[in-house]
Each structure stands twice: as C-alpha cells, then as structure tokens.
Amino acid sequence: MNSDSWHVPSKRLPTAWNAWRNNPGPPMVLYIPSDSLLHRLHPSTKIVGLALLLILTVAFQSPWYQLVILAGVLLLARSAGAFRNLRRILPLMITVLVFSVVSWSLFRRIGDPFWSFGLFTLSTESIRFGFAMGFRLEAMLVSGMVFVSCTKVEEFAYGLRAIGLPFAVSFALSLAFRLVPLFFTRIGTVVQAQQARGLDLKSGNVLQRARKYVPLLVPIFVYAIRDTDLLSMALESKGFGMRGRRTEYLAFPFVWRDYAILGLLVILNIAGWLMPVP
Numbered sequence: 049m050n051s052d053s054w055h056v057p058s059k060r061l062p063t064a065w066n067a068w069r070n071n072p073g074p075p076m077v078l079y080i081p082s083d084s085l086l087h088r089l090h091p092s093t094k095i096v097g098l099a100l101l102l103i104l105t106v107a108f109q110s111p112w113y114q115l116v117i118l119a120g121v122l123l124l125a126r127s128a129g130a131f132r133n134l135r136r137i138l139p140l141m142i143t144v145l146v147f148s149v150v151s152w153s154l155f156r157r158i159g160d161p162f163w164s165f166g167l168f169t170l171s172t173e174s175i176r177f178g179f180a181m182g183f184r185l186e187a188m189l190v191s192g193m194v195f196v197s198c199t200k201v202e203e204f205a206y207g208l209r210a211i212g213l214p215f216a217v218s219f220a221l222s223l224a225f226r227l228v229p230l231f232f233t234r235i236g237t238v239v240q241a242q243q244a245r246g247l248d249l250k251s252g253n254v255l256q257r258a259r260k261y262v263p264l265l266v267p268i269f270v271y272a273i274r275d276t277d278l279l280s281m282a283l284e285s286k287g288f289g290m291r292g293r294r295t296e297y298l299a300f301p302f303v304w305r306d307y308a309i310l311g312l313l314v315i316l317n318i319a320g321w322l323m324p325v326p
Contacts, residue, residue: 078133078196078229085305086128086198091207093306098195100313105184105191107320111176114183121190130197134190141189145182152178201226206298215294227275234271238264 081087086094105117125131134141152174159173199207205222209215242264243249249260 078193079200080129080132080197082129082198084128084198086124086194088305089198089309090210090300090302090306091199091203092210093207093302093309094195094199095204095207095211097309097313098191100310100317101191102188104313104317104320105187107317107323109177109180111179111183113320114180114187118183118187118190121187121194125190125194125197128194128198130190130194133193133197137189137193141186144185144189148182148185149175149178152181196225202298203300206296206300210300219288223279230275231272234275235264235268238267238271241267 089097101121105114108114108117125134153170154168154174156174156177157169158177159171161169161171161174163170201222204225205218208218208221213221239249247260249257251257252260
C-alpha cells in the first residue's frame with residue numbers, strides 16, 4: 049500500500065502492522081483487503097462521499113438517470129473488489145428491486161392509467177417511477193456495500209472523529225458497525241452446534257421450520273448478554289470514561305485524491321439538483 053496513505057506509528061512493528069492491515073477480521077465482517085483507490089482514501093472521505101452519493105440518488109426521478117448512477121456505483125464496486133459481498137446479498141437485491149417496481153407501479157397514481165382493477169392502477173408514468181425507485185434503492189444498497197467492503201471498523205471510528213463527532217458517539221456508531229456481523233456469527237455458531245446435536249431445521253413447512261428456531265433464542269440471547277458484559281468490563285479496564293486528550297494508533301493523511309473525490313461528488317450533486325427534472 050502506498051506510503052502516503054498510511055502512517056506506521058512505530059517502525060519496530062512492521063509485522064504486526066501488516067497483519068492488521070491485511071486481516072479482514074472475524075467471520076461475517078464484510079471488509080475485503082485490497083490496495084484499490086477506494087481503500088486508500090481517507091476514512092472521512094469515504095464517510096462524506098457515501099453521504100454525498102446517497103444524496104445524489106435522491107436528486108433524480110428518472111429511471112434512466114438512476115440507472116446511470118447504479119452503473120457508476122457498480123463500477124466502484126468492481127474497482128474495490130466488492131462483488132464478492134454483492135453476491136452474498138444478491139437475493140435481497142433482486143427482492144428489493146422486484147418489490148419496489150411492482151408496488152410503486154401499482155399504487156402510484158400518476159399519469160393516465162391504461163389498466164385498473166380496484167386499488168391497482170397502471171400507467172406509463174407509474175411504471176417509470178417504479179423503476180426509478182427500484183434503481184435508487186439498488187444504488188443505495190450497492191453504495192453501502194462498497195463502503196463496508198473497503199472500510200474497517202477502526203477506520204470508520206477514526207473517520208467519524210476526524211469529521212468532528214465526539215469520541216463517545218464515534219465509538220458507539222463504530223461498535224454497532226462491529227456488533228451486527230458478530231451477532232450474526234453467534235447465531236450461525238448456535239445453529240451449527242444444535243445441528244451437530246441432531247436438530248433438524250430443514251424439514252417441514254415454513255411454520256414448522258420457524259417453530260424449530262424458537263428454542264435457539266435462549267442460547268443466542270445468552271451469548272449476547274455475555275458478550276455485552278465482557279465488552280463493558282473491557283471498556284472499564286481500559287479507562288473508557290476517563291477525561292483527557294486521546295492518542296491515535298492510526299493516522300491517515302488527507303491527500304490530493306481525497307480533495308479530488310469530494311470535489312467531484314460535490315459538483316455532481318450541485319449539477320444533479322440544479323438540472324431540470326425530466
């Protein structure tokens with residue numbers, strides 16, 4: 049990785065530093081180690097850039113513009129190597145797209161309908177609007193997945209503090225960033241353990257299979273309570289509530305590419321909001 053994007057606090061720890069940099073973290077963490085341009089951006093640039101990209105998707109109601117934004121975000125995902133994570137949520141993306149197109153097309157009463165049945169109506173304008181909303185949600189999903197694919201939890205916390213958020217708020221947000229995949233990892237551990245003991249979770253209809261998951265709630269919540277207790281003790285032992293100036297183990301310089309990316313996104317947002325709505 050380029051030296052201008054990372055600052056190693058101590059030259060005596062190159063092995064540990066490289067291990068941290070290349071380690072994707074515990075299971076279910078979506079970060080993908082890479083040396084792409086998006087990975088080398090300053091953490092605050094990624095956070096502000098994600099916000100600007102989401103705002104840009106709201107600027108247009110045309111499905112063609114939304115499709116262009118979605119194509120651009122997919123190119124970013126390709127450059128960051130995030131397709132591996134996108135494949136994991138592909139069923140969700142297809143469901144969101146189909147549900148959005150169908151629901152908005154049937155219930156959005158705009159234009160002259162060419163078909164109607166009770167509460168349901170269809171018009172050319174409503175179908176266009178349905179595709180626009182579907183592509184918008186897809187662009188938002190892909191943007192978020194690109195962000196988590198190229199941003200570690202430590203970088204996310206650093207970026208929030210660099211923006212100006214208090215340490216406690218930054219820590220709480222970054223902790224939620226970490227605990228969600230950890231919670232799903234715990235669920236997978238419990239499910240695999242019970243299946244190893246002979247629990248059959250795949251036979252029966254939908255209601256029968258859902259009922260089989262009810263006994264798993266107890267060990268899952270026990271895991272959650274235990275992890276919370278261990279986390280509170282770890283924070284207390286490290287003086288989380290103490291006052292004073294905090295030092296940073298990581299340091300990320302703000303370089304020309306950060307200014308270029310943010311400037312480009314600001315220009316695109318201004319152009320998008322000032323552009324006449326088709």
